[in-house]
Amino acid sequence: MTHVLDVLDERGFVEAKTHEAELREWLSQGPCTCYIGFDPTGSSLHIGHLIPVMALAYMQRCGHRPIALVGGGTGLVGDPSGKTEMRQMLTRETVDANAEALKRQLARFIDFSSQRALLVNNAEWLAGLGYIAFLRDIGRHFSVNRMIRAESYRMRLDSDEGLSFIEFNYMLLQAYDFLELHDRHACRLQMGGSDQWGNIVAGIDLVRKMRQQTVFGITFPLITTAGGAKMGKTAAGAVWLDAQRTSPYAYYQYWVNCDDADVPRFLALYTFLPMGEIREVAQLRDADLNLAKTVLAFETTQIVHGRQLAMEAMAAASSMFGSRRLPADLLPSSTLPRNSAGKGADDGVPSTDLGADEISEGIPLFKLFQLTGLSSSGGAARRLIRQGGAYVNNERVTADDRPVTLADFVGGELLLRSGKKHFHRVRLTK
RNA sequence: GGUGGGGUUCCCGAGCGGUCAAAGGGAACAGACUGUAAAUCUGUCGGCGAUGCCUUCGGAGGUUCAAAUCCUCCCCCCACCA
Numbered sequence: 001m002t003h004v005l006d007v008l009d010e011r012g013f014v015e016a017k018t019h020e021a022e023l024r025e026w027l028s029q030g031p032c033t034c035y036i037g038f039d040p041t042g043s044s045l046h047i048g049h050l051i052p053v054m055a056l057a058y059m060q061r062c063g064h065r066p067i068a069l070v071g072g073g074t075g076l077v078g079d080p081s082g083k084t085e086m087r088q089m090l091t092r093e094t095v096d097a098n099a100e101a102l103k104r105q106l107a108r109f110i111d112f113s114s115q116r117a118l119l120v121n122n123a124e125w126l127a128g129l130g131y132i133a134f135l136r137d138i139g140r141h142f143s144v145n146r147m148i149r150a151e152s153y154r155m156r157l158d159s160d161e162g163l164s165f166i167e168f169n170y171m172l173l174q175a176y177d178f179l180e181l182h183d184r185h186a187c188r189l190q191m192g193g194s195d196q197w198g199n200i201v202a203g204i205d206l207v208r209k210m211r212q213q214t215v216f217g218i219t220f221p222l223i224t225t226a227g228g229a230k231m232g233k234t235a236a237g238a239v240w241l242d243a244q245r246t247s248p249y250a251y252y253q254y255w256v257n258c259d260d261a262d263v264p265r266f267l268a269l270y271t272f273l274p275m276g277e278i279r280e281v282a283q284l285r286d287a288d289l290n291l292a293k294t295v296l297a298f299e300t301t302q303i304v305h306g307r308q309l310a311m312e313a314m315a316a317a318s319s320m321f322g323s324r325r326l327p328a329d330l331l332p333s334s335t336l337p338r339n340s341a342g343k344g345a346d347d348g349v350p351s352t353d354l355g356a357d358e359i360s361e362g363i364p365l366f367k368l369f370q371l372t373g374l375s376s377s378g379g380a381a382r383r384l385i386r387q388g389g390a391y392v393n394n395e396r397v398t399a400d401d402r403p404v405t406l407a408d409f410v411g412g413e414l415l416l417r418s419g420k421k422h423f424h425r426v427r428l429t430k
Numbered sequence: 431g432g433u434g435g436g437g438u439u440c441c442c443g444a445g446c447g448g449u450c451a452a453a454g455g456g457a458a459c460a461g462a463c464u465g466u467a468a469a470u471c472u473g474u475c476g477g478c479g480a481u482g483c484c485u486u487c488g489g490a491g492g493u494u495c496a497a498a499u500c501c502u503c504c505c506c507c508c509a510c511c512a
Contacts, residue, residue, distance in 0.1 A: 253466080322466095376459095378478070382480090383459085389461070401479075418459085421466055
């Protein structure tokens with residue numbers, strides 16, 4: 001089997017690692033235990049979390065045992081690393097509820113059955129710590145001189161806002177997590193985003209000092225789009241893995257709409273397709289790249305939402321935007337259905353139900369755009385329409401007060417469109 | 431606790447009694463060009479069934495014909511001092 005370090009390196013997951021030779025040696029000796037922490041600051045993961053999640057998934061696929069640590073304890077403190085502002089303090093109840101939600105989502109990527117992976121919550125060992133005991137046993141191993149030089153605190157120490165004492169302690173808690181996991185589960189590798197370097201190294205040092213044992217760290221690069229934006233940030237906010245917050249259709253669309261330049265890189269990072277096939281994609285040019293985007297979107301959506309919903313999202317997209325047949329030799333490992341791409345329920349396109357009586361008199365078009373949420377206000381809707389960005393059943397309408405009546409409905413449905421890609425279906429009810 | 435500097439529309443940031451729904455930039459949205467891409471150019475970018483009306487410039491009062499702009503008190507942030 002290929003060495004997991006080579007897999008991660010090749011796919012673009014690795015920014016930095018400690019003790020490379022020893023780490024490589026350790027990982028080749030058999031199943032190894034590694035971990036990544038997720039702070040339960042929200043009730044759902046979003047696209048920005050995918051890199052560490054995929055890294056754990058690859059670890060497992062390469063025969064190792066990943067631990068996903070949910071920061072039920074550290075979440076109560078708040079990690080200042082790389083943050084320009086102090087984090088909101090969370091209540092214990094919120095943190096616990098979030099931890100449960102994260103667990104369900106992680107299970108999409110990682111197989112937690114029969115100890116093949118573990119999910120732990122650091123509240124288990126952090127919540128009951130005694131202050132004095134902790135300071136004496138753990139705190140004495142940390143040099144404040146060194147901590148304040150850490151890059152992860154730099155931004156905050158230099159900023160106007162400053163760094164509160166509770167946040168300053170975060171590094172100790174995360175280091176202690178590593179020690180606990182080392183003791184409990186023989187975990188010797190911690191991974192994390194590049195902003196976690198300081199915290200990870202602190203844990204490595206702590207384990208060495210207290211257990212005379214070498215443990216390792218790997219950090220991931222900060223992934224941005226070719227346009228320089230953070231992954232998963234859109235005008236509407238983050239792109240979530242929770243179908244309630246971001247529909248499978250919207251999730252699929254996020255990937256289809258990615259920048260050309262990002263396609264091969266994203267296929268490597270966010271799908272399980274083999275690298276040999278992904279490299280072929282680099283040969284594609286211009287509109288042909290859209291075919292690869294379809295595969296990218298399908299694969300990523302399938303991982304998170306399952307095959308059925310991914311197919312529906314794809315069908316909805318092709319019914320709105322049209323589709324081209326995918327050649328059999330493009331990313332052949334993808335399980336995307338290549339022949340029947342055209343048909344399927346086109347659910348996923350947002351829709352609104354409207355009573356027939358509500359429009360019997362006719363309703364001005366701008367009101368309808370406002371009502372469906374395609375425009376945030378009546379004024380915005382009027383502007384949109386006047387500027388020629390509004391379509392009814394795919395025909396441009398430029399009169400903002402054009403009444404919409406029963407005659408506009410085809411089979412009880414009406415398709416509104418704002419600009420090129422924002423669709424909304426209006427259904428007639430009794 | 432003292433002294434000084436601040437809090438402006440999604441973000442940054444001008445404005446410092448009328449010409450202010452508030453410059454400029456960013457983000458965003460739409461149009462043109464396209465490939466559901468990027469870049470570029472153009473328009474829009476508080477609300478309102480709208481050539482007018484209403485609500486915004488940390489909060490509450492006040493002065494004035496008129497306040498984001500002046501005064502008073504309060505809240506919050508920052509710097510230096512203690």
